[in-house]
Amino acid sequence: MNIRKITALILTAAVTASLLAGCKKGAETSEESTEPVVTETSETTAETSETTTETSVEITYTADDLRKAGVNELNSVPILMYHRIYNMKNSETKYTGGNVDKDGYNRTSEAFENDLRSFYEQGYRMMRLDDFVDGNIDVAFGYSPLILTFDDGINDVVLEGWNADGSPKFEAGCAIDVLEKIKKEFPDYNVTATFFLNCGLFHNSKEDDRKVITWLVDNGYDIGNHTYNHVQIGGKSPDEIEKEVGRMYKLLDEIIPGRYVDIIALPYGSPESSASKPEYEKIFKGSYEGFSYTTKATLLCAWTRSYSPFVRDYDSTAIRRIRAYDNKGVYWDIEMNFKQLNDGRRYISDGNPNTIVFPSSDNSKGDWLKNTFGHQVITYDK
Numbered sequence: 001m002n003i004r005k006i007t008a009l010i011l012t013a014a015v016t017a018s019l020l021a022g023c024k025k026g027a028e029t030s031e032e033s034t035e036p037v038v039t040e041t042s043e044t045t046a047e048t049s050e051t052t053t054e055t056s057v058e059i060t061y062t063a064d065d066l067r068k069a070g071v072n073e074l075n076s077v078p079i080l081m082y083h084r085i086y087n088m089k090n091s092e093t094k095y096t097g098g099n100v101d102k103d104g105y106n107r108t109s110e111a112f113e114n115d116l117r118s119f120y121e122q123g124y125r126m127m128r129l130d131d132f133v134d135g136n137i138d139v140a141f142g143y144s145p146l147i148l149t150f151d152d153g154i155n156d157v158v159l160e161g162w163n164a165d166g167s168p169k170f171e172a173g174c175a176i177d178v179l180e181k182i183k184k185e186f187p188d189y190n191v192t193a194t195f196f197l198n199c200g201l202f203h204n205s206k207e208d209d210r211k212v213i214t215w216l217v218d219n220g221y222d223i224g225n226h227t228y229n230h231v232q233i234g235g236k237s238p239d240e241i242e243k244e245v246g247r248m249y250k251l252l253d254e255i256i257p258g259r260y261v262d263i264i265a266l267p268y269g270s271p272e273s274s275a276s277k278p279e280y281e282k283i284f285k286g287s288y289e290g291f292s293y294t295t296k297a298t299l300l301c302a303w304t305r306s307y308s309p310f311v312r313d314y315d316s317t318a319i320r321r322i323r324a325y326d327n328k329g330v331y332w333d334i335e336m337n338f339k340q341l342n343d344g345r346r347y348i349s350d351g352n353p354n355t356i357v358f359p360s361s362d363n364s365k366g367d368w369l370k371n372t373f374g375h376q377v378i379t380y381d382k
């Protein structure tokens with residue numbers, strides 16, 4: 001913990017900081033203060049035995065700022081589950097909205113691009129799933145985190161060829177083509193996504209896939225595990241699970257040693273509950289042909305927003321996702337989910353990944369905030 005942090009603390013009397021994490025807060029300033037007041041503190045980290053001097057400068061806001069922005073880091077986060085993106089207009093499909101199939105697992109590039117533009121306008125900013133699982137939510141003040149995931153690797157990164165400078169040329173309208181376009185247009189969107197792969201990877205040639213996967217992790221994207229053969233893990237024997245999970249990790253480790261995420265998107269969302277069941281322990285720890293692995297989180301194939309990683313009901317082994325499809329605003333489609341999120345249920349950031357800020361009334365019984373990940377906790381009166 002030799003990280004030197006620079007922090008500006010602007011606290012008012014109305015903002016109460018609890019020192020749950022062994023962190024210190026800076027001097028408080030009067031509530032009337034409108035100009036930012038910068039207070040530097042020197043401190044020793046409590047969580048490590050080594051003595052580290054940190055110059056701590058954190059930017060927080062007045063209770064009024066927090067109220068106006070609706071800052072609430074115990075609220076929920078949308079983790080979108082996409083599959084294939086097809087280079088199509090919505091008018092070219094016979095299904096609802098941007099759905100390419102009856103169940104809406106696959107989406108048109110037109111709808112996907114519109115999703116991304118719409119989430120941006122609604123004040124969402126992307127972040128890495130891996131950071132979310134680690135409780136490290138770094139989103140600007142007043143904005144909400146958004147996480148994109150893609151399962152199966154098909155039509156997500158379709159390679160057309162390689163440019164003279166060694167960069168990949170993507171087919172128009174596949175997921176990465178749209179993502180890169182939006183990334184250029186909105187630098188503050190922090191465009192990123194996690195692709196969960198099976199042994200077929202992105203279904204380009206083997207050699208191209210290895211190069212393209214390296215390019216992805218070099219360019220801010222993540223690769224995760226979706227089992228080697230896309231099997232339903234629920235009901236499988238420990239040996240089979242270890243083979244499916246471990247073999248996929250081993251393949252990823254050969255391509256991008258140590259640079260994939262230790263997260264599994266469970267095919268078919270199965271098993272729904274695994275953490276306390278010994279028959280599923282091989283999801284989380286095992287070895288395949290001498291290659292040892294651990295898994296720190298698993299994703300369901302679910303229907304709705306994820307709990308904040310800080311609250312009691314969050315379960316890192318059963319993280320919920322939103323199916324990215326259209327269904328006229330019912331049965332947990334994108335519209336329904338974002339309507340609910342925007343109706344007072346969305347996580348709104350205080351801009352500081354090292355603090356957890358929320359209205360005190362949201363934890364009035366004292367048992368809703370559960371995992372602080374070592375962060376400082378700040379509450380305010382609504």
Ligand SMILES: [Zn+2]
Pocket residue numbers: 151152226230267268
């Ligand atoms: Zn799948």
